[in-house]
Amino acid sequence: xxSSTPDDTSTTARRRTKAPQTRAVAxxxxxxxxxxxxxxxxxxxxxxxxxxxxxxGTFYLYFPSKEALLGALQQRFVDTFCARLQEAMDRHxxxxxxxxxxxxxxxxxxxxxxxxxxxxxxxxxxxxxxRRMRNDNVVITQLxxxxxxxxxxxxxxxxxxxxxxxxxxxxxxxxxxxxxxxGPHANPVADRRRRARALTRFFEQALRPDDxxxx
Amino acid sequence: xxSSTPDDTSTTARRRTKAPQTRAVAxxxxxxxxxxxxxxxxxxxxxxxxxxxxxxGTFYLYFPSKEALLGALQQRFVDTFCARLQEAMDRHxxxxxxxxxxxxxxxxxxxxxxxxxxxxxxxxxxxxxxRRMRNDNVVITQLxxxxxxxxxxxxxxxxxxxxxxxxxxxxxxxxxxxxxxxGPHANPVADRRRRARALTRFFEQALRPDDxxxx
Numbered sequence: 001x002x003s004s005t006p007d008d009t010s011t012t013a014r015r016r017t018k019a020p021q022t023r024a025v026a027x028x029x030x031x032x033x034x035x036x037x038x039x040x041x042x043x044x045x046x047x048x049x050x051x052x053x054x055x056x057g058t059f060y061l062y063f064p065s066k067e068a069l070l071g072a073l074q075q076r077f078v079d080t081f082c083a084r085l086q087e088a089m090d091r092h093x094x095x096x097x098x099x100x101x102x103x104x105x106x107x108x109x110x111x112x113x114x115x116x117x118x119x120x121x122x123x124x125x126x127x128x129x130x131r132r133m134r135n136d137n138v139v140i141t142q143l144x145x146x147x148x149x150x151x152x153x154x155x156x157x158x159x160x161x162x163x164x165x166x167x168x169x170x171x172x173x174x175x176x177x178x179x180x181x182x183g184p185h186a187n188p189v190a191d192r193r194r195r196a197r198a199l200t201r202f203f204e205q206a207l208r209p210d211d212x213x214x215x
Numbered sequence: 216x217x218s219s220t221p222d223d224t225s226t227t228a229r230r231r232t233k234a235p236q237t238r239a240v241a242x243x244x245x246x247x248x249x250x251x252x253x254x255x256x257x258x259x260x261x262x263x264x265x266x267x268x269x270x271x272g273t274f275y276l277y278f279p280s281k282e283a284l285l286g287a288l289q290q291r292f293v294d295t296f297c298a299r300l301q302e303a304m305d306r307h308x309x310x311x312x313x314x315x316x317x318x319x320x321x322x323x324x325x326x327x328x329x330x331x332x333x334x335x336x337x338x339x340x341x342x343x344x345x346r347r348m349r350n351d352n353v354v355i356t357q358l359x360x361x362x363x364x365x366x367x368x369x370x371x372x373x374x375x376x377x378x379x380x381x382x383x384x385x386x387x388x389x390x391x392x393x394x395x396x397x398g399p400h401a402n403p404v405a406d407r408r409r410r411a412r413a414l415t416r417f418f419e420q421a422l423r424p425d426d427x428x429x430x
Contacts, residue, residue: 136396160413168386169389170386170388170389171383174385178381198379205420205423206417
């Protein structure tokens with residue numbers, strides 16, 4: 001995704017010229033790499049400070065603990081995820097709700113699958129309140145907005161936007177997890193596209209206005 | 216759910232008369248209670264053996280380790296869950312696919328919410344291969360069967376039954392988690408019913424045969 005050297009672990013060289021206010025970011029970047037390569041438990045605050053080329057005392061100016069830094073990484077993961085989805089949706093005109101939902105699904109699946117190692121270290125080794133985090137996050141909020149707009153425009157019918165967003169988010173998450181569980185070799189681009197298409201189709205069907213109740 | 220005394224921790228009295236072949240079950244029952252009340256880490260094999268009123272050596276006749284017992288508890292949770300869902304579905308005639316799907320949703324939500332403490336201790340403290348377990352289990356298999364039958368009967372349209380089952384299962388799981396995250400007081404019976412209805416409606420809409428492609 002970036003134009004940096006292929007060696008992603010040598011992030012220190014890039015940090016040297018950073019201004020003081022970016023030290024928190026440098027610490028987070030260093031921790032992220034260390035957590036992925038060594039695991040959270042095996043990474044010390046000394047390691048993180050060294051990785052970010054700051055003194056250990058500097059660490060504590062920004063984060064009270066390793067756990068607090070991990071919380072910041074969770075937040076950054078969600079925010080970045082959300083920003084990518086917004087970007088993808090905004091490639092379509094505001095009124096193109098179906099196209100925006102399709103972009104949400106495709107980019108959501110792609111972004112998750114492209115960042116599985118980071119996702120797992122940030123969310124799976126440390127899990128304080130998984131349930132709340134999973135369904136009470138900015139990605140859900142973003143989706144609620146889209147669902148309400150589409151409902152107001154009569155493009156689809158959404159009675160409870162929050163509940164529907166929870167359903168869509170978890171369906172997407174589940175399909176992504178299933179893709180990962182199948183292993184890297186069973187996960188070519190064509191298969192991702194097929195899954196994104198199936199999800200989009202499923203969601204569109206579920207959301208389209210009822211044409212008569214046969215229950 | 217049982218007619219035993221309200222004090223669920225006094226399971227030992229019930230074990231005394233058990234035949235030897237039920238010792239594995241007694242050990243699992245004792246471990247389940249201890250894991251819920253004390254946590255997995257704080258529970259020793261001694262504790263479990265004492266809880267099941269067997270010698271410590273007997274434990275090892277059935278399980279090589281505490282982790283192996285935990286694996287057996289995971290399997291039992293899934294099997295029990297699945298059996299309840301099957302029972303609920305079988306209250307409807309074999310050809311009543313919509314009613315069976317509705318029963319699957321309602322009973323799935325109920326059973327999960329009634330067993331959250333057990334679910335969490337069994338799946339959340341210990342997570343060897345969560346991803347695979349979450350989407351490769353008998354509940355999915357059961358749902359795939361239902362989806363294929365309904366598709367063959369023309370009741371709904373399912374291109375990829377496994378992927379659709381993954382979507383439905385994760386959507387249900389997500390709505391259940393969201394319910395739990397809202398706390399016990401925000402979780403009256405009426406709210407559960409509302410959520411089950413919303414899920415059922417969503418699934419029915421998503422599965423009904425396409426009446427023309429406007430993509």
